[in-house]
Amino acid sequence: MNDIAPYIFLGALLFAIGLVGFLSRRNLIVIFLSTELMFQGVVVNLVAMGRLHGHVDGQIFALFLLVIAAVEAGLALGLVVLLYRRKGTLDAESWSSMWG
Amino acid sequence: MVEGTISTWSMLIMLLPLLGAVLAGALGPTVLKGRSHWPVLLGVGGALVGAVVIFGQVRDAHDEHQMVVPLYDWISTGAGTWFSVSVLVDPLTSIMLLVVTGVSLLVVIYARGYMRDHNEPVRGYERFFAYIGLFVFSMCALVLGGNFLLLYLGWEAVGLCSYLLIGFYYDKPAAAAAAKKAFLVNRIGDFGFGLGILLIYLTFNSLDYQTVFAMVEMGFDAAGDKVSTGRFTAIALLLFCGAVGKSAQFPLYVWLPDAMEGPSPVSALIHAATMVTAGVYMVVRCGAIFAASPTAMAVVACVGAFTAFFAATMALVQTDMKRILAYSTVSQLGYMFLGLGVFAAEAAVFHLYTHAFFKALLFLGAGSVMHAMGGKIDFREFGGLRRIMPWTYATMLIGSLALAGFPLLAGFWSKDEIIHAAFAQDWLLGTVGLVTALMTSFYTFRMVFRAFHGVTRVPEGVHAHESGGWMLVPLVVLAIGAIFAGYAGVTMHPGGFVGLFEPHGWFHHFLEPVVEPFKVNGVGHVAAGHVGEGSGWVVAHLSHYGLMYASSALALIGIGIAYVLCVDSPMLAAVIRRAFPRTHEVLYNKYYVDEACIRWIVEPLKRAGRFCVGVDNFVIDGIVWFVTAVPRGLGWGLRGLQQGALQGYAASMVVGLALLLVIVLFGTWT
Amino acid sequence: MTDWLAILIYGTFVVGGLGLYFLLPTTGRSTKMAGALFGMAALAGAMVLCGGRFLAASGVNAVFFLFASVAIVAAVLMVTSEKPVYSALYFVLVVLAVTPLLLLQQAEFLAIALVIVYAGAILVTYVFVIMLSQQSGPSIYDRRSRSPLLAVFAGFVSMAVVAGQMAVLPQDWAIRGTLVSANSAVAVTGVGVGNIELVGRVMMGKYVVALEIAGLLLLVAMIGAIAVSRKRVPADGPGLEGLPLGQSGREAPPF
Known part of the structure; x- marks a missing residue:
């Protein structure tokens, strides 16, 4: 194995699918899950890139990314719960009072 | 006349009443209250001492009867023209200073008794003394200025x-x-x-x-x-x-x-x-x-x-x-x-x-x-x-x-x-x-x-x-x-x-x-x-x-x-x-001067003012309204783009990113 | 740049995008079959791409194909599922499928951490929240996507362009792509160490400040999450009267 191209390709696909989910789904929880999917794509890419350069910094970045994901999950889900209590729905479309 | 003495005391003459005014104004409402006259009284008293010192200097001067002491440069320009804050001391200045600070001191003492109603300070007591201190400062600056x-x-x-x-x-x-x-x-x-x-x-x-x-x-x-x-x-x-x-x-x-x-x-x-x-x-x-x-x-x-x-x-x-x-x-x-x-x-x-x-x-x-x-x-x-x-x-x-x-x-x-x-x-x-x-x-x-x-x-x-x-x-x-x-x-x-x-x-x-x-x-x-x-x-x-x-x-x-x-x-x-x-x-009726002023000066000016207001309201404001109408119309047309939804903004971002990628990468394709 | 390669790459992304588009939930007639067909085609295209273009030169083995396919299929299912619980579970599957690929790259510690943290902790949180806030049965907003065509276009165009660029620079990648095995870590540190120890050394050495900051961030997030979720929020709309107006948004007493 001396070519990382397939990994980059896989990471790109995961990222793209996550992006589509983020943009098109209306359930707040699924939206956040889609961002986690995008994180997965980034993790795959980071590890592959780190190997390309021959050090483990990519993996460490991926670990920090894991921290960020955990933080985001904690806070964002707390906010989701608040939003749900307020409107009684998880529909992202219901939060559009800023409509021009 | 000794230059150091003159500069020191002329600074003090100006700054002591100002300091008193600042103290009376800043601390008066909360701390000093009915004692607000003290800082100004002491400041003006200090100024009077300074005036006496300067008077003595001028009186004892033998041949030079005028002295200009620069205190500091105020406005410096590259061309070398500058205004310095300087004081000019001569017999006229010293007499004016004596009159100003002396009368001021007496008036401050008097006002301690006058600005009271049944021995209670009137409303604005500290404000009054702060203004008086400010006035003594200004008047001394006027008289001393070089x-x-x-x-x-x-x-x-x-x-x-x-x-x-x-x-x-x-x-x-x-x-x-x-x-x-x-x-x-x-x-x-x-x-x-x-x-x-x-x-x-x-x-x-x-x-x-x-x-x-x-x-x-x-x-x-x-x-x-x-x-x-x-x-x-x-x-x-x-x-x-x-x-x-x-x-x-x-x-x-x-x-x-x-x-x-x-x-x-x-x-x-x-x-x-x-x-x-x-x-x-x-x-x-x-x-x-x-x-x-x-x-x-x-x-x-x-x-x-x-x-x-x-x-x-x-x-x-x-x-x-x-x-x-x-x-x-x-x-x-x-x-x-x-x-x-x-x-x-x-x-x-x-x-x-x-x-x-x-x-x-x-x-x-x-x-x-x-x-x-x-x-x-x-x-x-x-x-x-x-x-x-x-x-x-x-x-x-x-x-x-x-x-x-x-x-x-x-x-x-x-x-x-x-x-x-x-x-x-x-x-x-x-x-x-x-x-x-x-x-x-x-x-x-x-x-x-x-x-x-x-x-x-x-x-x-x-x-x-x-x-x-x-x-x-x-x-x-x-x-x-x-x-x-x-x-x-x-x-x-x-x-x-x-x-x-x-x-x-x-x-x-x-x-x-x-x-x-x-x-x-x-x-x-x-x-x-x-x-x-x-x-x-x-x-x-x-x-x-x-x-x-x-x-x-x-x-x-x-x-x-x-x-x-x-x-x-x-x-x-x-x-x-x-x-x-x-x-x-x-x-x-004082020769009806006030009435004449109102009739012949104030009223015509007021009429001119009203005319200007009319011009301002209709002509100037109209132009301004017209100018603002363009962005307002644009905003009205474009505000539909603001969906107010999180994903709408994200979608715009990603579409923009995609277009940029296409432009940048395909621009260098061959 | 050969034409067939470009056609293959962009074709794969176009077909894949179409498949995803058809698979996304809609209220009208179900298009899931068409979506599945398109998706299969795109997957096959991707396999050909990796196998034909890259396999010959690189020796990507069957393990990669297997787990990469599972990951992609699971990702698509996660995004298109109408039930959030299924989405969460499919996401676990994605994580589990990515893990062996990381092992292939000699990132053992990361792989383990990913399973523990993601598939363990984070996903449990998600499932809890889903249970707290989900009514019985799929709701209307789960069965309808929001401008799916625009989303698919934006996502897949950007990624197709990136992938296409990747394909036109094979020589550069091949030259620099001389991969370093775990032994090179020995060369770096001078000691015979495994991946976990190496990660530990680098993290505690070069990235120690970042590590501290990450710890602080976690602490702040923990406090923030508690503070946020303790807040009393009045419900909008009729029938869901909350607190009196003056108390809206005030924090509840701590105990």
């Missing part, structure tokens, strides 16, 4: 303080209107003053006193050309505009009587003793410029003489004590300008100095009466206060005698000197001065007799009482000054007036270096044959001593008429009033 820029700064700052203090009782509509009027009328004069300073800069390329006056005396401007007399006249008249406004000369005197709406200590300090004399100070300071223009000097003399006479006639029939004193101040300032105009600058400054004592005394005495009468000051509502307020009566009597020109008191010496100088110049000016002196003694004693003599009457529900020690001490001090201050300007001389006095003394020697320009040009001017036809006769036939006896007699006659009309047979006064109803009405 260039025209600092003069202008102090000039405007005292105007501001005057505005703030006239409007001290800002919830009283009359006070607010008076403050506004004072400010606006002063602005008219200050506009001319500012133009004059600009013209000085254009002509001499400098605003420094020493530089400018040196060039003026040589008669060359910065480019080395001869300065025409017309240019001097223009500069002098523009500067005089400022003096007319600040020192309440005709036609800009209208603000001063209204300014009496302010608290009485303010009237005594600002509108009698110090600020209004700033114009006189300025003309003396710029003596070289004024003396270089005979036209300007003639204008100064005529305006002064006319104002003195005009204001005195209005004072004859007023019934409000403070208003009488206000018109009297206008009239006395007119005397000072008359003295300046006839090249007797030292007499004018002498009168300024004596006037500060007795006029401050009279205003403070009137304030004492007002305090006792529960805010009433119109002597139709009270009378015979002599028995209730003996100290106030005694001190005011002394002040009134000094103002009336009673022989041997302060006002007599200085006023007489001005009249004498006026006769030397033109017999008409001198006659006006004499007639005004008669009227002065009449209206002054009319006020005294009506307020203090006769049957004791006080307004309903007022517990009349003598004022407390805080108010009486300044009155007594000023009364002593009103008696003896004049002797600084006379010498003992056997065979002189009443066999003892020669009306030319130490004061005049002291001021000699300052008024030199008036003498040099003035003598030449007289010698050039401009002397009025009649003056030769007067000077020849009426020696100075004779004039002094004559004016003494006039003062006594005025007092006598006042006694007859007000005490002895008041019916006679009513008969005279009925005999000349029109005259009385015109005088009582």
